[in-house]
Amino acid sequence: MQSSVPTTPGLGNILMLVMARDLRLAVRHWDQVLQPLMFFVIVTTLFPLAISPALDELRRIAPGVLWVAAMLASLLALESLFRPDVEDGTMEQWVLSGQPLSLLLLAKTATHWLLTGLPLVLMAPIVGTALGMPQSVWPVLAATLALGTGSLSILGAIGAALTVSVRRGSVLLALLVLPLEMPVLIFGARAVDLAMHGEPVAGPLNLLVALLLFFVSLGPFAMAAAMRISVES
Protein backbone atom coordinates (compact mmCIF):
# COMPACT_ATOMS: atom_id res chain seq x y z
CA MET A 1 0.00 0.00 0.00
CA GLN A 2 1.33 3.37 -0.94
CA SER A 3 0.74 6.16 1.49
CA SER A 4 -1.84 8.40 -0.07
CA VAL A 5 -1.31 12.11 0.05
CA PRO A 6 -4.62 13.82 0.81
CA THR A 7 -5.61 15.68 -2.31
CA THR A 8 -8.24 18.31 -2.72
CA PRO A 9 -10.99 17.18 -5.06
CA GLY A 10 -11.74 19.40 -8.04
CA LEU A 11 -14.35 22.12 -7.88
CA GLY A 12 -16.88 20.07 -9.86
CA ASN A 13 -16.53 17.22 -7.36
CA ILE A 14 -16.93 19.59 -4.47
CA LEU A 15 -20.13 21.02 -5.87
CA MET A 16 -21.44 17.50 -6.46
CA LEU A 17 -20.55 16.63 -2.87
CA VAL A 18 -22.40 19.70 -1.59
CA MET A 19 -25.50 18.79 -3.55
CA ALA A 20 -25.32 15.10 -2.63
CA ARG A 21 -24.96 15.96 1.04
CA ASP A 22 -28.02 18.18 1.05
CA LEU A 23 -30.06 15.66 -0.90
CA ARG A 24 -29.08 12.93 1.55
CA LEU A 25 -30.02 15.15 4.49
CA ALA A 26 -33.36 15.84 2.84
CA VAL A 27 -34.07 12.15 2.33
CA ARG A 28 -33.41 11.55 6.00
CA HIS A 29 -35.72 14.38 7.04
CA TRP A 30 -38.25 13.93 4.27
CA ASP A 31 -41.07 15.23 6.48
CA GLN A 32 -39.39 18.65 6.49
CA VAL A 33 -39.34 18.63 2.71
CA LEU A 34 -43.07 18.02 2.68
CA GLN A 35 -43.91 20.89 5.01
CA PRO A 36 -43.72 23.79 2.50
CA LEU A 37 -45.68 21.68 0.04
CA MET A 38 -48.42 21.10 2.60
CA PHE A 39 -48.38 24.79 3.34
CA PHE A 40 -48.89 25.50 -0.37
CA VAL A 41 -51.90 23.20 -0.54
CA ILE A 42 -53.43 24.54 2.68
CA VAL A 43 -53.05 28.18 1.66
CA THR A 44 -54.75 27.54 -1.67
CA THR A 45 -57.56 25.75 0.20
CA LEU A 46 -58.20 28.92 2.16
CA PHE A 47 -59.26 30.90 -0.91
CA PRO A 48 -62.37 28.90 -1.86
CA LEU A 49 -63.35 28.99 1.81
CA ALA A 50 -62.83 32.73 2.06
CA ILE A 51 -64.11 33.88 -1.31
CA SER A 52 -66.56 31.52 -2.93
CA PRO A 53 -66.85 27.86 -3.84
CA ALA A 54 -68.05 28.78 -7.34
CA LEU A 55 -65.52 27.49 -9.84
CA ASP A 56 -66.22 30.35 -12.26
CA GLU A 57 -65.07 32.86 -9.71
CA LEU A 58 -62.12 30.76 -8.57
CA ARG A 59 -60.94 30.22 -12.12
CA ARG A 60 -60.54 33.95 -12.52
CA ILE A 61 -58.26 34.32 -9.50
CA ALA A 62 -56.53 30.93 -9.76
CA PRO A 63 -53.27 32.19 -11.38
CA GLY A 64 -52.80 34.79 -8.69
CA VAL A 65 -53.73 32.45 -5.86
CA LEU A 66 -51.31 29.79 -7.03
CA TRP A 67 -48.50 32.26 -7.48
CA VAL A 68 -48.96 33.96 -4.14
CA ALA A 69 -49.17 30.60 -2.39
CA ALA A 70 -46.04 29.39 -4.17
CA MET A 71 -44.20 32.56 -3.22
CA LEU A 72 -45.15 32.21 0.44
CA ALA A 73 -44.26 28.52 0.46
CA SER A 74 -40.83 29.22 -0.98
CA LEU A 75 -40.38 31.97 1.59
CA LEU A 76 -41.27 29.58 4.39
CA ALA A 77 -38.73 27.06 3.18
CA LEU A 78 -35.91 29.60 3.20
CA GLU A 79 -35.68 29.50 6.96
CA SER A 80 -33.96 26.12 6.83
CA LEU A 81 -31.67 26.93 3.91
CA PHE A 82 -28.57 28.18 5.75
CA ARG A 83 -29.46 28.26 9.43
CA PRO A 84 -28.45 24.70 10.44
CA ASP A 85 -25.11 25.00 8.66
CA VAL A 86 -24.36 28.37 10.20
CA GLU A 87 -25.32 27.20 13.67
CA ASP A 88 -23.18 24.06 13.66
CA GLY A 89 -20.16 25.79 12.13
CA THR A 90 -20.22 24.07 8.75
CA MET A 91 -20.65 27.38 6.98
CA GLU A 92 -17.60 28.79 8.72
CA GLN A 93 -15.54 25.93 7.30
CA TRP A 94 -16.92 26.65 3.86
CA VAL A 95 -15.94 30.29 4.14
CA LEU A 96 -12.44 29.27 5.21
CA SER A 97 -12.12 26.42 2.72
CA GLY A 98 -10.61 28.55 -0.03
CA GLN A 99 -13.22 27.34 -2.50
CA PRO A 100 -15.38 29.95 -4.23
CA LEU A 101 -18.10 30.54 -1.68
CA SER A 102 -20.47 31.94 -4.31
CA LEU A 103 -20.48 28.65 -6.22
CA LEU A 104 -20.85 26.57 -3.07
CA LEU A 105 -23.86 28.62 -2.05
CA LEU A 106 -25.29 28.47 -5.56
CA ALA A 107 -25.01 24.67 -5.48
CA LYS A 108 -26.72 24.64 -2.13
CA THR A 109 -29.46 26.92 -3.41
CA ALA A 110 -29.93 24.76 -6.51
CA THR A 111 -30.41 21.72 -4.29
CA HIS A 112 -32.81 23.70 -2.19
CA TRP A 113 -34.79 24.50 -5.33
CA LEU A 114 -34.90 20.81 -6.25
CA LEU A 115 -36.40 20.11 -2.82
CA THR A 116 -38.78 23.04 -2.51
CA GLY A 117 -39.34 24.60 -5.95
CA LEU A 118 -39.68 21.47 -8.03
CA PRO A 119 -42.34 19.86 -5.79
CA LEU A 120 -44.36 23.07 -6.15
CA VAL A 121 -44.06 22.89 -9.93
CA LEU A 122 -45.33 19.32 -9.87
CA MET A 123 -48.09 20.02 -7.37
CA ALA A 124 -49.41 23.24 -8.93
CA PRO A 125 -51.38 21.66 -11.85
CA ILE A 126 -53.27 19.46 -9.40
CA VAL A 127 -54.13 22.36 -7.13
CA GLY A 128 -54.88 24.50 -10.18
CA THR A 129 -57.37 21.96 -11.47
CA ALA A 130 -59.12 22.09 -8.12
CA LEU A 131 -59.46 25.83 -8.67
CA GLY A 132 -61.07 25.28 -12.04
CA MET A 133 -58.02 25.80 -14.21
CA PRO A 134 -58.31 24.16 -17.64
CA GLN A 135 -55.86 21.40 -18.44
CA SER A 136 -54.52 23.33 -21.42
CA VAL A 137 -52.84 25.79 -19.06
CA TRP A 138 -50.75 23.15 -17.26
CA PRO A 139 -47.60 23.51 -19.38
CA VAL A 140 -47.56 27.30 -19.00
CA LEU A 141 -48.27 27.08 -15.29
CA ALA A 142 -45.47 24.57 -14.76
CA ALA A 143 -43.07 26.58 -16.93
CA THR A 144 -43.70 29.87 -15.13
CA LEU A 145 -43.40 28.24 -11.74
CA ALA A 146 -40.21 26.41 -12.70
CA LEU A 147 -38.59 29.62 -13.95
CA GLY A 148 -40.10 31.80 -11.25
CA THR A 149 -39.34 29.66 -8.22
CA GLY A 150 -35.73 29.51 -9.43
CA SER A 151 -35.55 33.30 -9.21
CA LEU A 152 -37.35 33.21 -5.88
CA SER A 153 -34.85 30.71 -4.49
CA ILE A 154 -31.89 32.89 -5.44
CA LEU A 155 -33.37 36.14 -4.16
CA GLY A 156 -34.48 34.30 -1.05
CA ALA A 157 -31.02 32.86 -0.54
CA ILE A 158 -29.55 36.37 -0.58
CA GLY A 159 -32.06 37.43 2.06
CA ALA A 160 -31.50 34.27 4.09
CA ALA A 161 -27.73 34.83 4.04
CA LEU A 162 -28.23 38.41 5.22
CA THR A 163 -30.57 37.54 8.08
CA VAL A 164 -29.19 34.19 9.20
CA SER A 165 -27.36 35.68 12.18
CA VAL A 166 -30.21 37.95 13.20
CA ARG A 167 -32.44 36.89 16.07
CA ARG A 168 -36.02 36.29 14.93
CA GLY A 169 -34.86 36.80 11.39
CA SER A 170 -37.76 35.10 9.65
CA VAL A 171 -40.14 38.06 9.70
CA LEU A 172 -37.32 40.36 8.66
CA LEU A 173 -36.50 37.94 5.85
CA ALA A 174 -40.06 38.23 4.55
CA LEU A 175 -39.90 42.02 4.71
CA LEU A 176 -36.66 42.11 2.75
CA VAL A 177 -37.36 39.48 0.16
CA LEU A 178 -41.03 39.94 -0.76
CA PRO A 179 -40.67 43.41 -2.34
CA LEU A 180 -37.74 42.19 -4.42
CA GLU A 181 -39.71 39.19 -5.58
CA MET A 182 -42.69 41.15 -6.83
CA PRO A 183 -41.57 41.43 -10.49
CA VAL A 184 -41.33 37.64 -10.61
CA LEU A 185 -44.85 37.37 -9.23
CA ILE A 186 -46.19 39.89 -11.73
CA PHE A 187 -44.76 38.16 -14.80
CA GLY A 188 -45.54 34.67 -13.53
CA ALA A 189 -49.16 35.32 -12.69
CA ARG A 190 -49.62 37.36 -15.86
CA ALA A 191 -48.32 34.60 -18.10
CA VAL A 192 -50.72 32.08 -16.56
CA ASP A 193 -53.57 34.55 -16.83
CA LEU A 194 -52.82 35.19 -20.50
CA ALA A 195 -52.66 31.46 -21.16
CA MET A 196 -56.09 31.00 -19.60
CA HIS A 197 -57.48 33.54 -22.01
CA GLY A 198 -55.79 31.77 -24.89
CA GLU A 199 -53.41 34.62 -25.62
CA PRO A 200 -49.68 34.33 -26.43
CA VAL A 201 -47.50 34.09 -23.34
CA ALA A 202 -44.07 34.62 -24.87
CA GLY A 203 -43.65 38.15 -23.47
CA PRO A 204 -43.90 37.48 -19.74
CA LEU A 205 -42.21 34.08 -20.15
CA ASN A 206 -39.22 35.70 -21.81
CA LEU A 207 -39.05 38.24 -19.02
CA LEU A 208 -39.10 35.41 -16.46
CA VAL A 209 -36.22 33.73 -18.27
CA ALA A 210 -34.35 37.02 -18.34
CA LEU A 211 -34.88 37.55 -14.62
CA LEU A 212 -33.74 34.02 -13.83
CA LEU A 213 -30.57 34.35 -15.91
CA PHE A 214 -29.87 37.71 -14.34
CA PHE A 215 -30.28 36.40 -10.82
CA VAL A 216 -28.29 33.22 -11.48
CA SER A 217 -25.38 35.22 -12.84
CA LEU A 218 -25.24 37.97 -10.22
CA GLY A 219 -27.07 36.52 -7.22
CA PRO A 220 -24.29 34.18 -6.02
CA PHE A 221 -21.91 37.10 -5.48
CA ALA A 222 -24.45 38.87 -3.29
CA MET A 223 -25.09 35.60 -1.43
CA ALA A 224 -21.40 35.09 -0.76
CA ALA A 225 -20.84 38.69 0.36
CA ALA A 226 -23.85 38.46 2.67
CA MET A 227 -22.75 35.13 4.09
CA ARG A 228 -19.25 36.43 4.84
CA ILE A 229 -20.78 39.25 6.88
CA SER A 230 -23.10 36.88 8.73
CA VAL A 231 -20.45 34.31 9.59
CA GLU A 232 -17.63 36.68 10.39
CA SER A 233 -18.47 37.51 14.02
Next chain:
Amino acid sequence: MWLWFHKLSSPPYAYRTVGLMRPWLFWPAILLMIVGAFGGLVLAPEDYQQKDAFRIIYVHVPSASLSLMVYVVMAVAAAVGVIWRIKLAHAVAAACAPIGAWFTVATLVTGSIYGKPMWGTWWEWDPRLTSELILLFLYLGYMALRASFDDTQRADRASAILAIVGVVNVPIVKYSVVWWNSLHQGPSISKLAAPSIEGSMLWPLLTMMLAFILYFGAVLCDRLRGEILRRERNASWLSESIASS
Protein backbone atom coordinates in the same frame (compact mmCIF):
# COMPACT_ATOMS: atom_id res chain seq x y z
CA MET B 1 -9.38 65.91 -6.20
CA TRP B 2 -8.27 62.62 -4.65
CA LEU B 3 -6.69 64.39 -1.74
CA TRP B 4 -9.97 66.16 -1.11
CA PHE B 5 -11.77 62.86 -1.36
CA HIS B 6 -9.52 61.24 1.19
CA LYS B 7 -9.76 64.21 3.50
CA LEU B 8 -13.52 64.09 3.27
CA SER B 9 -13.53 60.51 4.48
CA SER B 10 -12.06 61.54 7.82
CA PRO B 11 -14.92 62.12 10.26
CA PRO B 12 -13.80 65.42 11.86
CA TYR B 13 -13.13 67.01 8.47
CA ALA B 14 -16.38 65.68 7.03
CA TYR B 15 -18.31 66.85 10.07
CA ARG B 16 -17.05 70.39 9.63
CA THR B 17 -17.39 70.46 5.82
CA VAL B 18 -20.94 69.17 5.92
CA GLY B 19 -21.83 71.75 8.55
CA LEU B 20 -20.45 74.52 6.31
CA MET B 21 -22.25 73.21 3.23
CA ARG B 22 -25.65 72.96 4.83
CA PRO B 23 -26.76 76.64 4.79
CA TRP B 24 -25.64 76.94 1.13
CA LEU B 25 -28.10 74.22 0.27
CA PHE B 26 -30.87 74.98 2.71
CA TRP B 27 -31.54 78.68 2.03
CA PRO B 28 -31.46 78.46 -1.78
CA ALA B 29 -33.84 75.49 -1.44
CA ILE B 30 -36.29 77.54 0.62
CA LEU B 31 -35.99 80.48 -1.76
CA LEU B 32 -36.57 78.34 -4.84
CA MET B 33 -39.47 76.62 -3.11
CA ILE B 34 -41.15 79.97 -2.50
CA VAL B 35 -40.55 81.05 -6.11
CA GLY B 36 -41.71 77.69 -7.48
CA ALA B 37 -44.79 77.58 -5.28
CA PHE B 38 -45.76 81.12 -6.28
CA GLY B 39 -45.21 80.30 -9.94
CA GLY B 40 -47.10 77.06 -9.71
CA LEU B 41 -49.99 78.07 -7.50
CA VAL B 42 -50.56 81.66 -8.63
CA LEU B 43 -48.93 82.45 -11.97
CA ALA B 44 -49.45 79.20 -13.87
CA PRO B 45 -52.75 79.10 -15.77
CA GLU B 46 -55.48 76.67 -14.92
CA ASP B 47 -55.39 73.38 -16.77
CA TYR B 48 -58.23 73.23 -19.29
CA GLN B 49 -59.09 69.69 -18.27
CA GLN B 50 -57.88 69.19 -14.73
CA LYS B 51 -58.67 72.73 -13.52
CA ASP B 52 -56.81 73.75 -10.37
CA ALA B 53 -56.36 70.18 -9.17
CA PHE B 54 -53.32 69.71 -11.38
CA ARG B 55 -51.34 72.13 -9.21
CA ILE B 56 -50.47 69.34 -6.79
CA ILE B 57 -47.95 68.13 -9.36
CA TYR B 58 -45.61 70.85 -8.08
CA VAL B 59 -45.17 68.70 -4.99
CA HIS B 60 -46.05 65.29 -6.36
CA VAL B 61 -43.66 65.10 -9.31
CA PRO B 62 -40.53 66.37 -7.48
CA SER B 63 -41.25 64.02 -4.57
CA ALA B 64 -41.60 61.10 -6.95
CA SER B 65 -38.31 61.90 -8.71
CA LEU B 66 -36.54 62.36 -5.41
CA SER B 67 -37.90 59.12 -3.98
CA LEU B 68 -36.13 57.28 -6.80
CA MET B 69 -33.06 59.49 -6.91
CA VAL B 70 -32.41 59.13 -3.17
CA TYR B 71 -32.55 55.36 -3.51
CA VAL B 72 -29.90 55.48 -6.23
CA VAL B 73 -27.75 57.84 -4.15
CA MET B 74 -28.13 55.47 -1.22
CA ALA B 75 -27.15 52.42 -3.26
CA VAL B 76 -24.16 54.20 -4.82
CA ALA B 77 -22.99 55.37 -1.39
CA ALA B 78 -23.42 51.84 -0.05
CA ALA B 79 -21.45 50.41 -2.97
CA VAL B 80 -18.67 52.95 -2.45
CA GLY B 81 -18.64 51.99 1.21
CA VAL B 82 -18.33 48.30 0.45
CA ILE B 83 -15.81 48.57 -2.36
CA TRP B 84 -13.42 51.15 -0.92
CA ARG B 85 -14.29 50.46 2.71
CA ILE B 86 -15.10 54.09 3.40
CA LYS B 87 -17.07 54.37 6.61
CA LEU B 88 -18.37 57.81 5.73
CA ALA B 89 -20.04 56.44 2.60
CA HIS B 90 -21.95 53.97 4.80
CA ALA B 91 -22.99 56.90 6.97
CA VAL B 92 -24.30 58.68 3.86
CA ALA B 93 -26.29 55.59 2.88
CA ALA B 94 -27.71 55.30 6.38
CA ALA B 95 -28.66 58.98 6.34
CA CYS B 96 -30.37 58.68 2.94
CA ALA B 97 -32.82 55.92 3.86
CA PRO B 98 -35.27 57.82 6.10
CA ILE B 99 -35.22 60.84 3.77
CA GLY B 100 -36.02 58.69 0.77
CA ALA B 101 -38.74 56.88 2.67
CA TRP B 102 -40.39 60.20 3.53
CA PHE B 103 -40.22 61.39 -0.08
CA THR B 104 -41.90 58.12 -1.04
CA VAL B 105 -44.62 58.67 1.55
CA ALA B 106 -45.08 62.22 0.28
CA THR B 107 -45.42 60.90 -3.27
CA LEU B 108 -48.03 58.35 -2.25
CA VAL B 109 -50.02 60.82 -0.15
CA THR B 110 -50.02 63.63 -2.73
CA GLY B 111 -50.69 61.04 -5.43
CA SER B 112 -53.81 59.79 -3.72
CA ILE B 113 -54.99 63.34 -3.06
CA TYR B 114 -54.41 63.99 -6.77
CA GLY B 115 -56.15 60.75 -7.71
CA LYS B 116 -59.36 61.52 -5.87
CA PRO B 117 -60.59 64.32 -8.19
CA MET B 118 -58.88 62.87 -11.29
CA TRP B 119 -59.79 59.19 -11.14
CA GLY B 120 -62.48 59.29 -8.47
CA THR B 121 -60.59 56.99 -6.11
CA TRP B 122 -57.98 57.51 -3.44
CA TRP B 123 -56.04 54.49 -4.54
CA GLU B 124 -55.78 52.79 -7.88
CA TRP B 125 -53.80 49.58 -8.40
CA ASP B 126 -51.94 51.24 -11.17
CA PRO B 127 -48.45 49.83 -11.78
CA ARG B 128 -46.78 53.14 -11.11
CA LEU B 129 -48.51 53.65 -7.79
CA THR B 130 -47.84 50.06 -6.91
CA SER B 131 -44.17 50.25 -7.74
CA GLU B 132 -43.90 53.41 -5.65
CA LEU B 133 -45.40 51.41 -2.81
CA ILE B 134 -42.84 48.66 -3.44
CA LEU B 135 -40.14 51.31 -3.25
CA LEU B 136 -41.44 52.28 0.17
CA PHE B 137 -41.26 48.62 1.22
CA LEU B 138 -37.66 48.51 0.01
CA TYR B 139 -36.78 51.54 2.12
CA LEU B 140 -38.53 50.07 5.15
CA GLY B 141 -36.81 46.72 4.68
CA TYR B 142 -33.45 48.47 4.43
CA MET B 143 -34.08 50.35 7.65
CA ALA B 144 -35.40 47.23 9.39
CA LEU B 145 -32.30 45.27 8.43
CA ARG B 146 -30.05 48.07 9.61
CA ALA B 147 -31.90 48.25 12.93
CA SER B 148 -31.61 44.54 13.57
CA PHE B 149 -27.82 44.60 13.98
CA ASP B 150 -26.26 45.98 17.14
CA ASP B 151 -22.86 46.37 15.57
CA THR B 152 -22.76 49.42 13.27
CA GLN B 153 -20.13 47.98 10.95
CA ARG B 154 -22.07 44.80 10.31
CA ALA B 155 -25.26 46.79 9.88
CA ASP B 156 -23.42 48.93 7.32
CA ARG B 157 -22.17 46.07 5.24
CA ALA B 158 -25.28 43.91 5.40
CA SER B 159 -27.59 46.78 4.52
CA ALA B 160 -25.23 47.85 1.73
CA ILE B 161 -25.70 44.50 0.04
CA LEU B 162 -29.44 44.87 0.37
CA ALA B 163 -29.31 48.37 -1.14
CA ILE B 164 -27.25 47.17 -4.08
CA VAL B 165 -29.58 44.24 -4.67
CA GLY B 166 -32.59 46.52 -4.31
CA VAL B 167 -31.31 49.02 -6.85
CA VAL B 168 -32.02 46.34 -9.43
CA ASN B 169 -35.64 47.05 -8.65
CA VAL B 170 -35.38 50.77 -9.35
CA PRO B 171 -35.26 50.46 -13.17
CA ILE B 172 -38.21 48.09 -12.96
CA VAL B 173 -40.07 50.74 -11.00
CA LYS B 174 -39.10 53.36 -13.53
CA TYR B 175 -39.97 51.38 -16.64
CA SER B 176 -43.08 49.74 -15.32
CA VAL B 177 -44.97 52.64 -16.85
CA VAL B 178 -43.78 51.48 -20.27
CA TRP B 179 -44.35 47.78 -19.64
CA TRP B 180 -47.95 48.00 -18.66
CA ASN B 181 -50.65 50.24 -20.05
CA SER B 182 -52.41 52.11 -17.35
CA LEU B 183 -54.39 55.16 -16.62
CA HIS B 184 -51.44 57.00 -15.15
CA GLN B 185 -50.43 59.79 -17.46
CA GLY B 186 -47.04 59.35 -19.05
CA PRO B 187 -44.12 61.51 -17.97
CA SER B 188 -44.63 65.00 -19.34
CA ILE B 189 -41.35 66.80 -18.73
CA SER B 190 -38.65 64.34 -19.76
CA LYS B 191 -39.46 64.97 -23.43
CA LEU B 192 -37.69 68.29 -23.50
CA ALA B 193 -37.78 68.46 -27.30
CA ALA B 194 -41.56 68.58 -27.44
CA PRO B 195 -42.82 68.92 -23.91
CA SER B 196 -46.48 68.16 -23.49
CA ILE B 197 -46.69 70.79 -20.80
CA GLU B 198 -46.83 74.49 -21.44
CA GLY B 199 -43.92 76.76 -20.56
CA SER B 200 -45.73 78.76 -17.90
CA MET B 201 -46.60 75.51 -16.16
CA LEU B 202 -43.18 73.97 -16.76
CA TRP B 203 -40.80 76.49 -15.24
CA PRO B 204 -42.35 76.34 -11.73
CA LEU B 205 -42.09 72.55 -11.91
CA LEU B 206 -38.41 72.66 -12.81
CA THR B 207 -37.84 75.25 -10.08
CA MET B 208 -39.54 73.01 -7.55
CA MET B 209 -37.47 70.07 -8.77
CA LEU B 210 -34.25 71.97 -8.17
CA ALA B 211 -35.58 73.19 -4.81
CA PHE B 212 -36.34 69.61 -3.75
CA ILE B 213 -32.89 68.42 -4.77
CA LEU B 214 -31.22 71.20 -2.78
CA TYR B 215 -33.53 70.50 0.13
CA PHE B 216 -32.54 66.84 0.00
CA GLY B 217 -28.90 67.93 0.12
CA ALA B 218 -29.55 70.11 3.15
CA VAL B 219 -31.43 67.41 5.06
CA LEU B 220 -28.76 64.91 4.10
CA CYS B 221 -26.16 67.23 5.65
CA ASP B 222 -28.15 67.36 8.86
CA ARG B 223 -28.69 63.64 9.03
CA LEU B 224 -25.10 62.93 8.10
CA ARG B 225 -23.88 65.11 10.95
CA GLY B 226 -26.16 63.20 13.29
CA GLU B 227 -24.88 59.94 11.91
CA ILE B 228 -21.24 61.01 12.35
CA LEU B 229 -21.94 62.15 15.92
CA ARG B 230 -23.54 58.81 16.73
CA ARG B 231 -20.71 56.80 15.23
CA GLU B 232 -17.91 58.92 16.69
CA ARG B 233 -19.47 59.44 20.09
CA ASN B 234 -16.39 58.06 21.85
CA ALA B 235 -13.81 59.76 19.64
CA SER B 236 -11.41 62.26 21.16
CA TRP B 237 -11.75 64.85 18.35
CA LEU B 238 -15.40 65.20 19.22
CA SER B 239 -14.92 65.90 22.90
CA GLU B 240 -12.12 68.33 21.97
CA SER B 241 -14.26 70.21 19.51
CA ILE B 242 -17.11 70.37 22.00
CA ALA B 243 -14.78 71.56 24.72
CA SER B 244 -13.31 74.27 22.48
CA SER B 245 -16.64 75.56 21.25
